[in-house]
Amino acid sequence: MYEYVGSIHMHSKFSDGSGDPAKIAQTADEVGLDFIILTDHNTLRALHEGYEKWYGQTLLLVGCELNDKVNKNHYLAMNISETFSTRQSAKDYVKKVKDAGGIGFIAHPHEERN
Secondary structure, X not given: OOOOOEEEEEOOOOOOOOOOHHHHXXXXXXXXXXXXXEEEEOOOXXXXXXXXXXXXXXXXXXXEEEEOOXXXXXXXXXXXXXXXXOOOOHHHHHHHHHHXXXXXXXXXOOOOOO
């Protein structure tokens, strides 16, 4: 059995984070992370611009964080090639991720939003 150390929920300058995806991955490599998953809000720009790759010994994967139409639910989606409209219910976009062959999980399961 292998143990991998990484981060599954990070944002870059492509949404509400800061930093270039390549620089984030290089820093992750410097501190010894095996992988990071970049999950910018409602965009796969990092995927489409070719950032999903190895940076030294660190693998950068790209997913996205989908928000529902009232911004009460955030869902991390991986293995999708396009994002979906946020003007729909959480149930609908979870189904769309599954139908597209993707996987996902709730980003903030204990967070309460107004």
